[in-house]
């Protein structure tokens with residue numbers, strides 16, 4: 001079966017639980033997945049650490065990264081820049097890990113254009129009310145930012161059809177296992193296993209010839 005890692009894009013509305021799902025997925029399957037750490041110009045939230053959640057950059061530093069083509073993709077989201085550093089992703093894919101990009105929809109669509117083989121997952125809650133409650137409950141954003149993020153969720157909902165799979169995050173443990181099983185199935189997709197198909201064909205031919 002295919003040994004090369006799959007590039008996975010994980011998007012979803014702000015407050016749908018992307019970060020928590022990713023943390024738990026990596027905790028359960030540390031050998032399987034690598035989570036790309038993005039660069040951003042947004043300020044760290046309480047408890048966020050440089051190099052763990054994000055590489056926190058000034059606007060000038062971020063623009064320099066764009067200039068030097070150090071990012072695979074980048075986007076503006078609610079007044080800030082976010083982007084995916086190239087080197088780590090390439091390295092981990094070659095090492096056979098499934099690399100996850102937790103990014104918003106513009107970035108996701110750019111990745112799909114550049115890497116048509118990428119697997120795109122979208123996570124949501126059942127309804128908008130839950131989303132708002134979770135964003136307010138987080139207590140880390142001002143009411144204005146919460147409103148802006150909900151507005152953005154409305155815009156992002158227009159692009160959900162571009163994704164391959166949709167996951168509703170109701171129960172963390174269940175969602176994590178659903179995400180893992182989607183990715184496991186993706187590894188078995190026929191189009192990802194052409195090398196194996198050639199190998200088994202040749203092996204059978206040799207076997208039938210009596211080699």
Ligand code: 5GP
Pocket residue numbers: 011012013014018038039042073074075077082083084085102103104105106107108
């Ligand atoms: P937050 O500020 O809540 O951490 O992230 C805001 C949004 O930016 C989320 O939808 C998150 O997935 C997205 N995001 C984080 N990193 C990147 C990135 O490198 N590129 C893009 N395009 N979006 C990102």
